[in-house]
Amino acid sequence: MYSDVLKRETGNSFLVKAGQVIRIEQRPSADGNNGRTQIMDVLMVTTDLEQYSDHLNSTAIEGFNQRLYSGIWSQSRHFRKMATLVEDEFPYEQLPEGFTHIWLAAHCSPEYIGLAHGLDKVTNSCHENFLHAFSRIPAIANIEDEKIRKEVTQFFADRNDWNIFQGNQFMLDEQNITRARMCPTPPVEDGTAIEWYAEQDMYVVISNCPYGDQHTCYTEIHNNDVFIESSTQASSRTHQH
Template sequence: MTRDFPAAYQADEGSALSVDRDFYTRVANAGRSLAESFVVPIRTGRAWRVKAGQVFRIVAPEGPQVGDLNIWNAHNPRERLWASRTRQLQAAHVSVFDRLWSTLPYLRPLVTITADSLAGYGVDEYGGRVHDLLGTRCDPYVNRLLTGEDFDHHCHSNLVRAVAPFGLTEFDVHDVLNVFQCTGLNHADRYFMRDCPAKAGDYLEMFAEQDLLCALSTCPGGDLSIRLWGPDARDPLEVCRPLGIEVYDLAEGTLDGWEEPRSPDYRGAHGMKPPTPPWGEA
């Protein structure tokens, strides 16, 4: 049996990594009113805004389906989800009380997960877990590399189309949270994806820590029960299903005491000094 080893990044009580579980439990159980809802059809993408202090749910209305999620600060798209740092600070697969962190130099929570109907999935017999930050979005470039064919409905392309009306481009699309996706590393330390365990009605809910622009792709691999590449690959259209988005306003008083998170107050300028002007020091 493999010995367990402690995580590198530890949260001291009261530190920025320490989560106020009482507050987020209150958020999860608070009264709420529906502000917006819509369905993302199969093999498409959709972007939407969420205000700081709202919660939103990604729902599987018809059964298993993987969704690829991008998140940006609504006012500054340079601040966006940093999947690799989130893996280090939280976990490679996330659930309730985990946060999705933003890129440098901002490094603050974008969202905190408040509810997860698949939280009890745990670890399966293959070492698979759900809500994956290990991998990233499928894209037409890898598809061309592996198959020699063009396909315009991979998650990367779906996200590109989704954010275009908001003034963003392909260069703004970034590594994703694979919602409802079950993944792990096999004995050869290689990434695997297996059948999505979500059922109709399953959901992942997040609290917006700041004003957000979110985008979701309904993966063209559907529930990933059919191989996308390799000798047994075929078009998995038959296992593709839509995903739903629900955005909620919370009852008055729920957010009492909450403040939007701040970036670390680093002022070291990376060890660099301002250049000396050509006329010398004053």
């Protein structure tokens, strides 16, 4: 249907109609990229804005991580399946024992990065990317009242999302509190992707995380462009992991 580039440190919304597939692909050795894997954050909303990908409803059914054939579900009142992970080419064997790469969590924000790095002024994060990306969705862009338009954009950008290509493991700490531990993501080969099958007409809203390479610190970071494709058929490249 189309192919597109999600430039480093930006966000955008990608239309995927029911029955179509969106492919999110890494090309670490593409021009200007750093040879490593790019972390991204993903949200979904139906084209009429009625349903959005819901963190807690999805964890109730699928757990805190996603693996092949996991679903993403919408919020209460609807609680319908929005998407199914139909392709996952991630090289799991290169992660430390017990780690995986897709998890539900918060996304980075100026406050989060500021706290983590002791910085006063942070100018870019997934939160800004989501604000930009949601504001481009026609049903939001067409809201005439500026105040309402901003509130709607903010509401969607505040949702917790799916972190992809981010090494992580949920584990108990010394006080038996469950915490997510992250690790730098191993470099993947060019062409490594995941694909979601859309169960409904929707926008897949993706932040190319400005904090998306945990081999280095936020102030030194150099992020990668990633490649988006929409098609009517899923790839069949997945091997049994």
